[in-house]
Amino acid sequence: MNSVIELLQSHRSIRKFEDRPIDEALFRELLRAGQSAATSSHVQATSVIRVRDAGKREAIAELAGGQPYVASCAEFLVFCADMKRVFDACDRNGVEGVQQGMTEQFIIATVDTALFAQNVAVAAESADLGICYIGGVRNNPAQISEILELPEHVYPVFGFCIGYPEQDPEVKPRLPLEVIVKEDTYSDDGDAEAIAAFDQTMNAYYRSRNSNVKDATWSDQIGVLFTQKSRPHMRDFLKQRGFPMK
Amino acid sequence: MNSVIELLQSHRSIRKFEDRPIDEALFRELLRAGQSAATSSHVQATSVIRVRDAGKREAIAELAGGQPYVASCAEFLVFCADMKRVFDACDRNGVEGVQQGMTEQFIIATVDTALFAQNVAVAAESADLGICYIGGVRNNPAQISEILELPEHVYPVFGFCIGYPEQDPEVKPRLPLEVIVKEDTYSDDGDAEAIAAFDQTMNAYYRSRNSNVKDATWSDQIGVLFTQKSRPHMRDFLKQRGFPMK
Incomplete structure (x- = not known):
């Protein structure tokens, strides 16, 4: 078993983080790793909101079910399935008869977003960072969408905490x-x-x-x-x- | 940038494979790496059908839009979102009033399955294997479900080819x-x-x-x-x- 497979098999969610920032160049490489995941028909139907504003962090921590690490982690991301980008590209190109709102498009955008996020997770863990998915953003998705000013055809699939771990939980x-x-x-x-x-x-x-x-x-x-x-x-x-x- | 992040950023789909099997112990470790991905509330709402029967492979290759590598790759998997397992566990435990068929459950199972598969992808690529997601299983999901005898509360999210690459395409x-x-x-x-x-x-x-x-x-x-x-x-x-x- 190689070291990458060992890394993958050692995943556990981290919910307590050091007060230590992530180097900006490294952070960008994590996101580029996310982008490199497979994407259905190259649509790349994902947007990532990097939430830096402390007030927004606190509000989302509460709306996601009272998860304080949303506020305290080094970086908090909201991964969004985004069909707006492709619809807008069609508009700009004068494409008529674009089909919107289909179940299949929902699947494509949701899966694209999950594959992207999982690559960010693996990249982060390879750099001694810890992560935690926050499905709790779907507790109050309307309010969180308002805070992040998400437009139509974009929905928050999950949140995502990243930071240097200050705990060492068992693998579940x-x-x-x-x-x-x-x-x-x-x-x-x-x-x-x-x-x-x-x-x-x-x-x-x-x-x-x-x-x-x-x-x-x-x-x-x-x-x-x-x-x-x-x-x-x-x-x-x-x-x-x-x-x-x- | 570390070697794992480099690996993630070098992903490209492989559609031509050597006629060379994957060592069984390695194959199992790839799947264990998949299982190690995050899962919403620990539900683990994924099943993986490993399709070995040549006739089934040929049929799925055709139903997925004429993708011959579905038949020729070393291993072909169908990743399924599976809510049946948890509903059955509730039944066995005598749990009453189980809620079924909710949109949120569809999201949970679909995202769980995508995270699992992406870990398998990364694990495979770390072992010099190549992969290709096959969204085309959703071209004819009813027929493919019949071939694989998928029960209610289980749907095929995507197929997945794995094998040793016999091509070296550019990164897109x-x-x-x-x-x-x-x-x-x-x-x-x-x-x-x-x-x-x-x-x-x-x-x-x-x-x-x-x-x-x-x-x-x-x-x-x-x-x-x-x-x-x-x-x-x-x-x-x-x-x-x-x-x-x-």
Whole structure:
């Protein structure tokens, strides 16, 4: 196993950061690494808002569910799926009959943005930085869009903290590979047993970790999560922002 | 700039592969690297179908728009957003009132899957392999789902070729970083001029590259792409497969 694969396998989210800035040249290279990820048909349907204003940081930290590291990390980014850029390019070129608001475009822009961000994550971790994805920006996406003045056809997919780690959390276990990877057809034979064993692994992990100790399993956590309505405002929010999922 | 960031910035899609298998232990490490990516609330809403059957490969190559490397690459994977696993875990645990079919769940599963795949891409490239994302599986997602026997609450996000490269294509230029990254608020001031310059960069690239030479710009290509209805079947397909975007 080479050192890059070792790096990838050692990922854990960082939620406590040193008060230490990231060198600007390095920061730009992280973003260039993000841009270098694959992009569907070269559309590059991503914009990144680098949030430097302290007041905006504080407001987003609160709107994202009270996550103080959004305010305290060295750099906080909001990764946006952006179809505006391509629609504007069509307008400038006098292209008529542009199709907007399609489900497929939503997928393209969301996937492009995720691939971009993951490259930034890997680049950052290769430079001894730590990161944390902030899905919590989708708790209050309308307010956050207003703060960042996001236009129509742009939505915030997730936030992203980067900085020098001031903690060293354990790597969180993952489901057995056999549950994830299936050969030629989708089969879940054996998954119930493998997940039962994984539940015990997670229980041991949750009971013994350094912080936020609890007596729970993966299945317990999933049960709590999915009996809540997951961010039920997302459908209307997206529709209002130019993603009606046609 | 360190070697990992250099690796990330040197990505290009590979569409011609040596007839050479990938060592099984290495292949498993690539997938473990994928699993190590961040996952929203630890849901791990991804399944990977490893397609080894030659007949299935041929059929998918055709259904994905006639992409022969789907059949000829060493490993072909279909990355699926999978909400079935968590719903089944809830069922087994006797959890009642599980919320299904929400837009937010679609986002979670799609983003989880993209982050996973991008880690596999980076891991593969670190081991001298090449990769190509195959968005074309969304050309005929219903037929491909049938071939792979994908159940409800699972959809194929993209395919993914891996193998040892038998070509050495150029790295494709990306939009200027200034167009992508914005500070504190979304502003597109100066973007029109920067994109006009990028159009000239792309024109020079398309005219001089080794294969598929053409006289086009980025804006030209985008115009052609978005006057077509992008995979208009996706909305109904997803609805039928348990993703009604509630």
